[in-house]
Amino acid sequence: MSQRVHNFSAGPCTLPLSVLEEGQAEFVNYHDSGMSLIEMSHRGKHFVSIHDEAVDLVRSVYGVPDEFDVLFLQGGATLQFAMVPMNLLGAGRKGGYVNSGTWAKGALTDAGFYGEAYSAWDGSACGFSRMPSSNEIEIKPDTRYLHITSNETIGGVRFADWPEVDVPMIGDMSSDYMSRRIPWERFDLVYGGAQKNLGPAGMAMVIIRKSVAQDCNQDIGRYLRYDIQADKGSMFNTPPVFPIYMVGKVLKWMRDVGGIDVIERMANEKAADLYQAIDSSEGFYRCPVEEASRSVMNVVFRLPSEDLEKTFITEASEAGLLNLKGHRSVGGIRASIYNAMPADGVRALTDFMAAFRSSHS
Ligand SMILES: *Cc1c(COP(=O)(O)O)cnc(C)c1O
Numbered sequence: 001m002s003q004r005v006h007n008f009s010a011g012p013c014t015l016p017l018s019v020l021e022e023g024q025a026e027f028v029n030y031h032d033s034g035m036s037l038i039e040m041s042h043r044g045k046h047f048v049s050i051h052d053e054a055v056d057l058v059r060s061v062y063g064v065p066d067e068f069d070v071l072f073l074q075g076g077a078t079l080q081f082a083m084v085p086m087n088l089l090g091a092g093r094k095g096g097y098v099n100s101g102t103w104a105k106g107a108l109t110d111a112g113f114y115g116e117a118y119s120a121w122d123g124s125a126c127g128f129s130r131m132p133s134s135n136e137i138e139i140k141p142d143t144r145y146l147h148i149t150s151n152e153t154i155g156g157v158r159f160a161d162w163p164e165v166d167v168p169m170i171g172d173m174s175s176d177y178m179s180r181r182i183p184w185e186r187f188d189l190v191y192g193g194a195q196k197n198l199g200p201a202g203m204a205m206v207i208i209r210k211s212v213a214q215d216c217n218q219d220i221g222r223y224l225r226y227d228i229q230a231d232k233g234s235m236f237n238t239p240p241v242f243p244i245y246m247v248g249k250v251l252k253w254m255r256d257v258g259g260i261d262v263i264e265r266m267a268n269e270k271a272a273d274l275y276q277a278i279d280s281s282e283g284f285y286r287c288p289v290e291e292a293s294r295s296v297m298n299v300v301f302r303l304p305s306e307d308l309e310k311t312f313i314t315e316a317s318e319a320g321l322l323n324l325k326g327h328r329s330v331g332g333i334r335a336s337i338y339n340a341m342p343a344d345g346v347r348a349l350t351d352f353m354a355a356f357r358s359s360h361s
Contacts, residue, residue: 089115
């Protein structure tokens with residue numbers, strides 16, 4: 001492969017080329033230290049400054065208020081499915097979950113192992129084709145938090161408007177992390193795996209209200225305690241040094257392209273172009289998601305037959321457009337267009353879609 005492809009993978013996924021090249025240039029001999037970054041102590045001055053700078057960038061780019069701690073933990077988003085209820089549930093404290101699809105269901109399942117967790121809205125009746133409005137979410141008495149999945153990566157469904165409920169929210173933001181501003185005052189904790197919008201796989205970024213971290217359950221393994229992780233600044237044990245380093249570079253890239261508002265505008269424009277290509281195809285392409293809930297990061301659509309979908313995927317990859325196959329659980333086509341997907345990539349896809357339609361309809 002002599003040049004880079006248009007990579008529509010859902011995760012791990014495309015990252016800014018400048019970030020990859022910078023990492024490559026520094027990899028063997030980091031800043032004239034005579035060592036690679038991955039050969040150094042995580043308590044040495046080089047790594048400590050990489051870590052602190054990454055935290056500062058998260059705060060400044062994402063507008064994180066001072067009342068929150070930023071943690072870089074191992075175990076991906078999936079470990080947070082368990083850590084959240086381990087730390088926060090208990091006698092008289094229930095977890096409400098918006099069941100919006102595959103990932104939400106995973107979070108709800110894990111919460112059931114540690115406390116009383118219930119579905120506060122169930123999208124299965126509508127085939128997970130939309131998110132609920134606030135007044136459809138049913139909060140039971142003694143609910144400690146409402147867990148939402150801001151963007152369902154597989155179903156291509158997202159909360160366009162953040163729910164307004166009477167309890168603090170916890171958000172799995174894995175697949176639209178740092179792609180738009182969020183109302184911090186409604187959240188106690190947000191988390192996400194790094195490998196969609198932030199960098200390489202191997203860590204989760206957890207942003208937790210300080211008072212919540214300090215009030216968590218203490219009868220669990222020490223790595224799993226938010227208070228210990230917060231007090232130690234993610235250095236209770238060896239942190240995921242390489243992901244933190246790369247995420248720092250992605251954050252600088254985000255800052256340099258203009259920050260979160262520019263990122264959000266570009267995301268909306270890319271998604272609008274792609275949905276326009278679907279909606280203007282006279283039914284050849286069809287998005288199963290209700291318009292108000294359509295994801296800006298994972299655009300899912302169907303063709304008139306599964307055979308045509310197979311042909312579409314084959315011909316697209318021959319044209320340098322890769323990883324467009326929908327998740328195996330739902331089929332169809334999925335184009336993931338995260339922050340680092342350039343507008344050119346989306347244009348190449350919409351051009352291909354137009355050409356494919358005229359030669360196959
Ligand atoms: C990818 C994803 C996960 C799982 O992330 P891991 O880091 O692999 O554990 C969880 N939730 C959502 C919404 C995702 O997109």
